[in-house]
Amino acid sequence: MEETNEPQEAESGKGGNYWTIGIIALVVIIGVVWYAGSRKKSGTAPVNPSQNAQQPSTPSANETQKQAAATIEFTDSGFSPQSVTIKAGETVTFKNNSSSQLQVASAPHPTHTDRPELNAPGPMGLGQTFSTAISEKGTWKYHDHLNPSLFGSITVQ
Ligand SMILES: [Cu+2]
DSSP, X not given: OHHHHHXXXXXXXXXXXXXXXXXXXXXXXXXXXXXXXXXXXXXXXXXXXXXXXXTTHHHHHHHHXXXXXXXXXXXXXXXXXXXXXXXXXXXXXXXEOSSSOBOEEESSTTTOOSOGGGOOSSOBOTTOEEEEEOOSOEEEEEEETTEEEEEEEEEEO
């Protein structure tokens, strides 16, 4: 009789021990996590994240300027070439090589609403450039807003 009871008691005893060990382990883990959390809060030094955020923007801005699919030169006689073809999303660069100011603007003349990407931020002088990427397919006309009789077109495929 004693021999048959002993294993049962031992088993139930084991189960109780596992519960106790489990609870102790849980308390220890919570304590460690809480301690680690309170340590992080006291040692606040987030200087690196702001530096990392600024670094990638500079190289990508340079890349878009280098990868102009077409360069349109503006001389005293107008835009050259007068029509260019690019693929969707590619960049066009306008360069002012004339003796006057140039302000690139989308058709139609007064409102410039067809392709807002073609509206330069303002007039540019000799040697200055304006680069813009166009994603919408179609043939888009532009002109010199300061002299609207000079115009050209960009075909986006
Ligand atoms: Cu205009």
